[in-house]
Amino acid sequence: MGKKQSAGAIAAIPRRLLGNRRNERYASHRLRRVERPTVRIGDHVEAVDERESGFNRAVRGDLGPVPQRERPRFVGKYPLSAALGAMQLFLVDAVDGPVAPERAPIPEDPVILSRHIKEVANFLRADAVGVCRLPSYAVYTHRVSGEPVTNTHKYAIGILVDQNYESFAGGTGHDWLSNSQSFMSYSASGFIACILADYIRRLGFPARAHHARDYEVVLPPILLQAGLGEMCRIGDVVLNPFMGPRFKAAVVTTDLPLEPDKPIDFGLQHFCSVCKKCAHECPSGAISAAGKTWHNGYEVWKPDVDACTRYRVTNARGAGCGHCIKVCPWNKPDTWYHGLSTTLASRSGPARQALTWLDDALGYGRPDPDKKWWFDLEEVDGRLVAR
């Protein structure tokens, strides 16, 4: 371990400079940090089995024959999501690899390393990045294949990629572009995670990328602890103060010593308790307008996962569904006045209520046909038909 070497040019990088994160798209470092996530978490959270996820239950037939039939084609039935899904297959072999036999002569200070890794992720075009200790319950017990998971990495790096505001503005969120919006962000964040994990392994530390085609971990607890968002009414989803729920994520788990970020509080628990727009608008009725309930050690708004999965997989007038993302008042473009609204909503209860009303009054959440640029197509029996 090159402790001596690190006394050279590298150790000369002062901590103060590394605090000034220049590559960041959003001012995440200005968010209010708190010691514990804003949802209550009990003493015991069970690790989960990947085989029990909604999509995997659909494959097995647990949600009925139509979801079972539609599950294998619901991404591939639209040509753009099909291309994005196919690209992810190339990334499956890129999640892990050999670790350099010797550690690089880099600083050992986790504060410096955390900031460095965030700069790398931002340089690789992540839209937001955060670090936490990897909670043991965030590691799947078993993969879809039935194989037990043995990941014991200490830290997790969450990488968010925006799903593209303008495209959501042009559609309903449950139209033909929906899965493409998801898979654009899944593939781009996965691409970044694979490169970042490889870089860390070259520095001499184990690191593995986790993306939508190859997870050993479940993401929401990681994104929550890494200060990338708060749990929201949509349920099982973290909402980011800058992108709202309009992102997908990938993760790198590693033993590179990092300084964890703290969770954030931007007033979302109160916001979601009064807004309820997603619950009223969900086309499958999967999002509850009721209060929080306890579920596997978390006190959260709990959606009907089966209803949500069934709708997304069998949607006959689109490919997938992200209507809750579309209508969420936090789904806004990156402008100064939306930044101001976000700041107000983070700090003031009455502002939250006023902004929810204003959001409806200004027509957010409705599709703007001037912004639609995609074709409505469906692959049926090997050929594309117009929808």
Add this chain to the structure above:
Amino acid sequence: MGKKQSAGAIAAIPRRLLGNRRNERYASHRLRRVERPTVRIGDHVEAVDERESGFNRAVRGDLGPVPQRERPRFVGKYPLSAALGAMQLFLVDAVDGPVAPERAPIPEDPVILSRHIKEVANFLRADAVGVCRLPSYAVYTHRVSGEPVTNTHKYAIGILVDQNYESFAGGTGHDWLSNSQSFMSYSASGFIACILADYIRRLGFPARAHHARDYEVVLPPILLQAGLGEMCRIGDVVLNPFMGPRFKAAVVTTDLPLEPDKPIDFGLQHFCSVCKKCAHECPSGAISAAGKTWHNGYEVWKPDVDACTRYRVTNARGAGCGHCIKVCPWNKPDTWYHGLSTTLASRSGPARQALTWLDDALGYGRPDPDKKWWFDLEEVDGRLVAR
């Protein structure tokens, strides 16, 4: 061919709406378009052989024993460029694939298709995109392997990805991050090109991606004809009015019927004739301060490719070199006042001279140590040492 089907929902997308490109990062559609590129091109341009590129000549030993020895390691010797280069290997198998047997029922109007394809590329996170007819001389005669190239596609889609302004601001452009800046953009643009080509093939049209690990075409003539930039003093490089020379590109060639863009004119031929900053600053002396000369049918500023390649490959105090990108006055962040300067420089000769002076006076082109976030490392005999 589903001409009948296209009379349905798809054909109803009015051309006017598709003109309003919402996903675009920069207002490329506002640039001044001209019938011919702003450099003179003669009647005959020879297609080139990939084996004759600077880097391939270095491999063969044409540039001497040191470049020959250093060429295989000059990307891999820095851990971040090594990881980015390794990712590109995963993209080699993704450049081409089967074409759907039947054409999709989409509009046949090349104007609509061109705008659609640009929206897709922007949605996939391209920073700029343009379309041209594929010039026959832009297709390599032979690959590095010696294999003759037979690409006969009619159109080429150029995809640019920004190399990250803030990182250039923190360095010299010929330090340890230099190759990583190139390869970040090479890998990200290649990733987008592979997905876009797959999407077009699923629509029933041949399409092939070309990225830094797998080219059948040479890029500058394509980017020039597609209106993505003008030829500049750096030589063999197109300069974009929004990113300057701070980008790398990938290309998709295809037979999908597209409407070519026109070349652009933002006054760069006059600008580069007076500025000469890159020529004065080039650490290898490869960029000439003299006038244009004719070279393979183009009247251009011609660099000393061997000197440039030799410096980049053998740079012992860094990995690669992009100092010309760093010091170019067009390498600016995306702010309103730089946008205004760009507009002024595009339209007025005296403004060009004043801005070149102002650029020096304000200290652009010098490294800002507050913005340096990377470690100076070099792989030597299988281990990383601090530099």
